[in-house]
Amino acid sequence: MSQADHVLRRGALRRGDSGPRVSALRDLLLRAGVDVPGAPRPGGAGPDGTGPDGTGPDGTEELDTFGTALEQAVRAFQQARGLRADGVVGRQTSRALDGARWRLGDRVLRYVPGHLLHGDDVVALQSRLLSLGLLDDRRDGRYGPRTEAGVQELQRSCGTAADGVVGPATVDALRRLDRSVGGGDASALRDAERTAQARRRTGHVVLVHPAHGGDDPGALGHGLREADVVLDLAQRLEGRLAASGTAVVLSRGATQEPSAEDAADLADAVGADVVLALHCDALTPVRGSADPARLPASPARGVATFSWGSATSRSVEGARLAGLVHREVLARTGLADLRTHTWDTDVLRLTRMPAVRVELGYLTSPEDAAELADPAFRDRCAEALAAAVHRFFLEADQDVPTGLLPVVAAPSG
Template structure:
């Protein structure tokens, strides 16, 4: 029996980690009579029952449904071990508490109008202030600590809550106030290989990361240049030096958090590729912070940006429309700014790879991203049809608006 804690767990894994995985899946609410290690013939074996439970958990939590327990699934499993009331919750700046119980608390606070923004599942300073405000309004000692007394009081008032979308109001408000279109916006561009814990598709060849990096970085650079031309503030996230197409170094940020720090108005665009065992898989998809199994919109800006950007890409490139999808990936849900992740195509498909390696095709993608974002901020039905607007048109649209500088 071998054990390597650095390796993902998947079907056939046989070591002590699987025992703990079984227990965590049971506690996370997965129902399977053969899952509990006390009932399993081989509790250390990642068998059919464990794989079925992992697939169910991934499906229910908006993760990549591949049956593999990698870093993303591990983190969500750990977060799913707590329900509200299991432990005291409080703000610890040095090591913030994370979990489904924190996300449930944020949801309850948002429905009361005390917490605004994305439900991150991280007990941060904003959550602390919301708890203090709740305690003050209920006549409790305003410690910011969520103990049994605070939870009991929250349960009493929670019966009166009816608006399940209250937490998204700030996003809608920000969208409505964007009178200067994209000019006033900070746009953070992130080749996916430079995100925290970048995902490499299972079975991808050894050169996948280098090929994906070359494609997505060039698209991000081209988008960066176009955004500067229309007066936006583009920022590039990378862990190595990046040059523009004239050979000049671009100022880069080491992380998304660093890029969005101190900004009230920003949006994050992750550019990614995909790979599939089938060489015929092709098309483009866009993801945002949400849940396809629920009607609740978690990020209105992210969802609208995803929809409009995908429309522009399909209209300009002829790529197969694989749709927009709500996911709860860390790169989407843990940012303080609305985020969309664009899978621009499958590099496992030789025909699609040839397109992605074509500079002209990449320019079309960059233009589509810029115009898709511009359409989102314009909020108008009078602009040009999808696929006909260029970056120059964007600049003209801004110039003719009365609020433009």
């Protein structure tokens, strides 16, 4: 039984819980590199201000007590991993924590059918295979048959036994290759080739993932729930794209709450050419509070757009799609410009096709919330997203300036 299994054994952990499972959770967070207030550093020495009785710097949190500080640490971990940042340690968070403690070389990796090894070491391995052109896949952090095939190809090219088992010799080979090969080029070429093939076809498929849903409202502010806003936007976008012959698949209805993994699996299953994940943002301190009276006056507002990227690699076509989405949204909505970024978050990492996550406005901003409550504004957002998808599949010599591509109006209703 792994430590994460131990943490989860009696259901989810949340604020107010106490006991050895909470101590084990602190340990998992520390190993995952999360700063946990009040917990001893690995090696035994306490941080400055830690009392001998194990209280935190504020003197309030025992090591085996799940208090506010620990909840903040859990949220920070969840946010960094693209998980629902609710501060509750359920199955997904526990699984991510379990995977986060492994560094490449810590253990021997191999393909075990029916029981796939997962963790950050597998992600690191897949990153390197991807940058070497030995993996034609995004990194899902699971050691499956495609990862094994990539490892075997690496081993053959190094003249070692192609057993697909990543032990010290294979890790050494990867480290030597890292120094001699620039990252990202091979996967960028394959990305571009895939898009070029899609351009030559008609009948593109777009997987739209309106985030959250079901029991998870997402961000809240000014009477709006993120889950409702993005589902409505997704349906408006579906109408526009369908009218122009592009098939749209939504990852959920109002009552479902698909994970990023579910959305990525669906994108594979329907042969999606691109993936759009729709979110609205909110100031983190008020996440979970629906009471507008508690919202601080804040300048945080605007639109930010993300494509997949890490320290060693990035999706070139994803970045191109993100640029188109971002510019069209700015031109058609007037939302403030929070720029485009790369982000190694789940839905972007797990999908194999160009994927974009767009955060359309802050529900905690009075200005953004007022706009997002307006159906006409939502139509303009949907138009912007539809125009970006169209432009993505146009040849360079057919492209049109930002904000000018006419988009077929959706049937009203």
